[in-house]
Amino acid sequence: MTTASSPLYVQLAATLRAKITSGEFPPGTKLPSERALCEEHSASRNTVRLGLQRLVAEGLIVASQGRGYTVRRQDVLVYNASRSEDHDRRVSAGVDAWVQDIEEQGRTPSQKISVSIERAQPDIAERLGLGPNSNVLVRRRLRFVDDQAWSTEDSYYPYDLVRGTPIAEPADIPQGVIAYLASMGHAQTRYLDDVTAVMPNPAQTSELNVEPGVPLLVRTRTGYADERPVRVTVTAMPTDRNVLRYDLGGPQHG
Amino acid sequence: MTTASSPLYVQLAATLRAKITSGEFPPGTKLPSERALCEEHSASRNTVRLGLQRLVAEGLIVASQGRGYTVRRQDVLVYNASRSEDHDRRVSAGVDAWVQDIEEQGRTPSQKISVSIERAQPDIAERLGLGPNSNVLVRRRLRFVDDQAWSTEDSYYPYDLVRGTPIAEPADIPQGVIAYLASMGHAQTRYLDDVTAVMPNPAQTSELNVEPGVPLLVRTRTGYADERPVRVTVTAMPTDRNVLRYDLGGPQHG
DNA sequence: GAGTGGTCTAGACCACGTC
DNA sequence: ACGTGGTCTAGACCACTCA
Numbered sequence: 001m002t003t004a005s006s007p008l009y010v011q012l013a014a015t016l017r018a019k020i021t022s023g024e025f026p027p028g029t030k031l032p033s034e035r036a037l038c039e040e041h042s043a044s045r046n047t048v049r050l051g052l053q054r055l056v057a058e059g060l061i062v063a064s065q066g067r068g069y070t071v072r073r074q075d076v077l078v079y080n081a082s083r084s085e086d087h088d089r090r091v092s093a094g095v096d097a098w099v100q101d102i103e104e105q106g107r108t109p110s111q112k113i114s115v116s117i118e119r120a121q122p123d124i125a126e127r128l129g130l131g132p133n134s135n136v137l138v139r140r141r142l143r144f145v146d147d148q149a150w151s152t153e154d155s156y157y158p159y160d161l162v163r164g165t166p167i168a169e170p171a172d173i174p175q176g177v178i179a180y181l182a183s184m185g186h187a188q189t190r191y192l193d194d195v196t197a198v199m200p201n202p203a204q205t206s207e208l209n210v211e212p213g214v215p216l217l218v219r220t221r222t223g224y225a226d227e228r229p230v231r232v233t234v235t236a237m238p239t240d241r242n243v244l245r246y247d248l249g250g251p252q253h254g
Numbered sequence: 255m256t257t258a259s260s261p262l263y264v265q266l267a268a269t270l271r272a273k274i275t276s277g278e279f280p281p282g283t284k285l286p287s288e289r290a291l292c293e294e295h296s297a298s299r300n301t302v303r304l305g306l307q308r309l310v311a312e313g314l315i316v317a318s319q320g321r322g323y324t325v326r327r328q329d330v331l332v333y334n335a336s337r338s339e340d341h342d343r344r345v346s347a348g349v350d351a352w353v354q355d356i357e358e359q360g361r362t363p364s365q366k367i368s369v370s371i372e373r374a375q376p377d378i379a380e381r382l383g384l385g386p387n388s389n390v391l392v393r394r395r396l397r398f399v400d401d402q403a404w405s406t407e408d409s410y411y412p413y414d415l416v417r418g419t420p421i422a423e424p425a426d427i428p429q430g431v432i433a434y435l436a437s438m439g440h441a442q443t444r445y446l447d448d449v450t451a452v453m454p455n456p457a458q459t460s461e462l463n464v465e466p467g468v469p470l471l472v473r474t475r476t477g478y479a480d481e482r483p484v485r486v487t488v489t490a491m492p493t494d495r496n497v498l499r500y501d502l503g504g505p506q507h508g
Numbered sequence: 509g510a511g512t513g514g515t516c517t518a519g520a521c522c523a524c525g526t527c
Numbered sequence: 528a529c530g531t532g533g534t535c536t537a538g539a540c541c542a543c544t545c546a
Contacts, residue, residue: 007515011543044517046300049532057311058453065532066525078448082502177280193500194332197451197469197493199312215451215469215493239451239469246500248336287512298536303513320544321512495544514542523533 008043012051020060020071031061031069059214059240072079075241077105077145081193081219098153102145111143115168117159124156127222127232135159137168139177142207149209151237161186161230177231179221186230188223195219195244208240217244266295266305274314274325285315285323313468313494315357326494331359333491335447335473338502353420356399365397369422371413378410381476389413392484393424393431396461401434405478405491416483417441432477441483442477449473449498464492471498 006014019025032040037048052069055061061069080101102109120128120136128136141153155177162168165184167177178188197215200208204216216236223231237244260268273279286294293300306323309315315323334355356363374382374390382390394408409431416422419438421431432442451469454462458470470490477485491498 009515035531044519046518047516050515052532056529058455060514064525066530068531081500121332126345181394189503191500191502193502195449195471195498195500196496197471199469201312215453217449217451244449246445246449248445249443260537263534287511300537301535304534317513318544319542320511322512322544510544510546512542512544515540517539518537520536521534523531525531527529527531 008041009047009050009054012037012048013044013054015171016051016055017058017060020055022209025071027071027073029071031067031071032093064182072240074152076243077102077107077150077241078243078245079151079235079237080247081221082248098143102252107145109143109145109149110147111141114140116140117168120156124232127220128156130158135160145241149207150241151205151235152208153233155231155233157231181225181230186225186228188225188230190224192224192225193219193246197239200238204236208236208238210240211250214238214240217242219244256426262295262297263301263304263308266291266297266302266368267308270305271314272308273311274309279325281325281327283325285325288321305350311468312492326495330495330497331356331361331398332406332497332499333405334501335475336502352397361399362401363393363397364401368394370394371422374410378486381474382412384412391416393421399495403461405489405496406462407487407489409485409487411485418420435479435484439480440479442484443480444478444481446478446501447473447500451493454492458490462490462492464494468492471496473498 016025016031020029025031031037031052034045034048037043037052037233037238038045041048052061052063056063056069060072062072063069078101079098099109099111116138118138120130120134122132124136125132125134128134130136131138136156137159139155142149142153143153143219144152147159157167161181165180167209168182195217197217200214200216201209204210215238217239219233219235219237221231221233221235222229223233270279270285274283279285285291285306288299288306289304291297291306292299295302306315306317310317310323314326316326317323330354334353335493352365370392372392373391374384374388376386378390379386379388382386382388390410391413393409393411395409396403397405397407411421415435418426419434421434435442449471451471454464454470456465462470464470469492471493473487473489473491475485475487475489476483477487
């Protein structure tokens with residue numbers, strides 16, 4: 001047996017994983033307590049915890065102090081990244097593209113917006129083509145779906161570009177920031193998306209209410225108006241509730 | 255102090271993290287041994303291990319039995335997803351797009367290809383618009399950069415489409431599979447990419463040589479020829495060495 | 509062989525949720 | 528009040544690496 005030679009905590013994780021993926025433990029099921037699993041598998045609590053930790057890291061179960069472990073409910077929404085900047089759609093709908101995306105999936109989106117002026121972080125400054133001590137206007141969004149925290153989206157604009165405009169106000173802009181910038185002569189004609197994933201740091205863990213161990217999908221979008229970068233947007237999405245979608249119409253790129 | 259109230263292992267992780275990110279411990283540095291950190295922080299070994307585990311999960315350090323913990327060397331390559339299917343580039347270069355992408359970054363790519371015929375998994379069958387018991391041709395690629403495992407790419411084709419063609423052979427196809435399919439009248443005109451991230455399972459951990467705790471970026475690309483899905487490709491990339499890039503020429507999508 | 513991380517035990521007390 | 532997970536201790540032996 002190959003399993004007989006693997007560590008106890010790995011076997012324990014495999015046993016529970018099988019019950020979850022087979023459907024014997026459907027989403028919402030409460031797992032036996034750590035101390036019960038100790039007896040059941042003749043293992044110490046530390047060993048049991050090591051095994052459970054594995055399943056938490058895989059996103060299969062969630063732990064809650066005082067309440068126990070439960071099998072996670074899967075509830076994934078699609079964020080359509082390639083069409084999210086479509087001018088026509090946005091202008092006709094009067095809302096931003098994310099809001100529309102979520103509503104089309106029958107859910108209720110909402111967001112909290114805060115605006116500040118900050119010294120640009122080095123990577124942001126580089127993407128915007130700014131000097132090391134430049135200021136940027138930052139619009140931070142915390143996005144909710146059905147009143148549950150869902151993702152964060154932080155946009156950075158060169159401060160010189162937006163000084164004194166409505167973009168610098170902490171309110172939603174009806175037609176969308178993109179369209180407003182376009183009306184000022186900064187129509188974005190090209191977007192560059194870099195996608196990666198990170199493990200959440202403590203701040204993100206609490207802000208987005210993710211279990212430690214669930215990766216965050218991070219998309220960094222740079223928007224260009226006539227080859228000049230005018231915006232960097234960093235979107236962080238817990239992967240247990242998001243899929244990022246790109247619809248590429250064909251081989252028109254080069 | 256807020257830090258004074260946080261758990262010991264969190265403080266320990268924060269201390270080491272600061273030394274790493276500040277540059278005091280540059281990449282390649284060997285960390286003090288677990289037992290040395292025990293003394294230094296007056297903590298038990300389990301507690302020290304909890305803290306170190308955190309940094310491993312964040313991808314900052316790697317552990318090696320018998321050798322100790324070392325600060326990870328960051329070495330991230332860009333995979334340009336939006337141009338990777340560009341017919342013109344591929345045909346002119348005579349190699350597949352990933353190979354070209356890596357070579358342009360001054361590295362040496364290589365890959366191992368294996369081909370098999372399998373019963374389609376449910377999610378693959380659904381994306382390909384096939385019935386539940388359909389067969390698919392599977393081309394599995396394990397990709398290397400400078401002889402280090404880098405990513406996996408598994409392509410699924412409806413078996414009826416490729417039976418008896420060179421695609422079903424376990425060799426590289428000089429002009430690329432896409433171009434070959436096009437010459438057979440199945441030119442792919444549209445691609446749909448779903449991007450998410452998962453924690454690696456044990457098989458992926460060993461195949462791609464990733465530390466447990468480093469997330470995998472997973473892109474599922476469905477290729478359409480005249481509205482008919484003809485290919486599904488699943489690419490798994492450890493995020494500690496990959497960034498996925500989309501260059502969107504503008505708001506031409508709808 | 510000496511030192512490293514990997515696994516494991518058998519306890520302890522604390523913080524949180526539920527009843 | 529009780530049971531849950533969260534943190535922590537002080538040991539033990541094994542597996543691996545390197546000199």
